[in-house]
Amino acid sequence: MKSKVYFKSISSSVDRKECLVGILNRLKEDLKEFEQGEIVGIKTTIGDSGDVGYVKPELIRLIVDELNNNKAKPFVFDTNVIYKGMRMNAVDHLNLAYSKGFLPQKLGCPFIIADSVFGTDSKVIKLGLKNLKEIRVPSLISVLENLIVVTHITGHMLTGYAASIKNVGMGMASRAGKQIQHSSLKPHVIKNKCTLCRCCVNICPAGAISEKEGKSFINASVCLGCGECISACKFDAIHINWQEDVNKLVERTVEYAWGILSCIKRRIFINFAFDITKECDCMADDNPRIIEDVGIFASRDILAVDKACFDVLTRKEDVFAKHQNTKAHLHQFTYAKEICLGHLDYELVEL
Numbered sequence: 001m002k003s004k005v006y007f008k009s010i011s012s013s014v015d016r017k018e019c020l021v022g023i024l025n026r027l028k029e030d031l032k033e034f035e036q037g038e039i040v041g042i043k044t045t046i047g048d049s050g051d052v053g054y055v056k057p058e059l060i061r062l063i064v065d066e067l068n069n070n071k072a073k074p075f076v077f078d079t080n081v082i083y084k085g086m087r088m089n090a091v092d093h094l095n096l097a098y099s100k101g102f103l104p105q106k107l108g109c110p111f112i113i114a115d116s117v118f119g120t121d122s123k124v125i126k127l128g129l130k131n132l133k134e135i136r137v138p139s140l141i142s143v144l145e146n147l148i149v150v151t152h153i154t155g156h157m158l159t160g161y162a163a164s165i166k167n168v169g170m171g172m173a174s175r176a177g178k179q180i181q182h183s184s185l186k187p188h189v190i191k192n193k194c195t196l197c198r199c200c201v202n203i204c205p206a207g208a209i210s211e212k213e214g215k216s217f218i219n220a221s222v223c224l225g226c227g228e229c230i231s232a233c234k235f236d237a238i239h240i241n242w243q244e245d246v247n248k249l250v251e252r253t254v255e256y257a258w259g260i261l262s263c264i265k266r267r268i269f270i271n272f273a274f275d276i277t278k279e280c281d282c283m284a285d286d287n288p289r290i291i292e293d294v295g296i297f298a299s300r301d302i303l304a305v306d307k308a309c310f311d312v313l314t315r316k317e318d319v320f321a322k323h324q325n326t327k328a329h330l331h332q333f334t335y336a337k338e339i340c341l342g343h344l345d346y347e348l349v350e351l
């Protein structure tokens with residue numbers, strides 16, 4: 001069976017707002033399924049403090065207005081992250097969100113952090129898939145019936161390509177759930193490359209890196225597997241097993257997405273292919289664009305929307321393939337199909 005994916009391209013005559021209006025006009029009937037009085041969660045991410053690539057509140061407002069017109073009750077949400085920065089607890093996270101314009105008067109609805117002040121709201125949901133027997137998610141997930149996932153497409157330092165599956169699987173997990181997904185990563189220092197610049201020591205959220213015999217050393221029993229040190233090291237001195245470790249991480253994220261979506265009745269996924277950067281929105285600095293703006297994709301099928309978006313973006317060149325790891329960004333599609341997260345076959349409906 002082919003899933004429908006709607007696509008509105010951006011051009012000199014169609015700006016971002018018009019692009020989204022085109023998509024929302026096509027989704028009118030789907031949005032009406034979110035009936036009067038029903039609470040609808042809109043999942044997005046605001047990015048790190050210096051990041052500018054996130055989907056802006058002015059655009060999300062258009063989705064909120066559609067829902068408000070249908071007398072549904074939307075709210076926008078994100079969850080706390082496991083690494084250092086302003087999204088590690090809800091107080092700093094909300095202050096950052098407000099500074100980026102995620103305010104009720106701009107959004108037309110509330111913005112909340114779904115997993116509590118310290119990210120400790122972590123309910124266990126039984127799963128029984130290949131890698132994970134259970135997942136840990138904010139308790140909201142077990143009662144939320146309506147979900148719209150708003151995703152800014154980016155590259156990713158570990159998995160290569162980050163879209164709706166990543167936004168749901170990793171982005172809707174509790175902090176404990178995020179940690180479990182990353183626990184397959186076991187970074188280690190290549191001693192002869194390490195200059196002891198200490199960038200990794202300073203960035204590590206777990207305090208897992210110290211000096212040992214004039215080089216940095218990672219204590220594997222303390223490491224969270226967040227991968228921050230890998231991107232922080234400018235000397236390519238921190239390595240992981242790209243094939244095995246990253247494929248395992250990808251599979252866990254896909255399993256989380258499967259578990260989360262199996263709890264939620266009505267779902268729509270909207271991928272924004274604008275300002276596509278080499279790394280994800282958690283990386284603010286030195287994050288170059290890798291491809292021209294393309295447009296917006298939307299579907300009821302999370303796998304179809306991610307694959308269609310990927311196919312359009314890589315028509316000329318696979319900009320998401322990493323030199324160390326050419327398969328993880330493709331493995332997420334293969335594994336998502338294997339566990340029936342969605343369909344790889346899609347019909348691209350250009351609007």
Ligand code: SF4
Nearest residue numbers: 194195197198200233
């Ligand atoms: S960032 Fe790289 S070079 Fe610097 S201390 Fe860490 S491992 Fe060594």
Ligand code: SF4
Nearest residue numbers: 204223224226227229
């Ligand atoms: S050692 Fe690296 S991967 Fe492990 S917690 Fe620290 S920054 Fe994250």
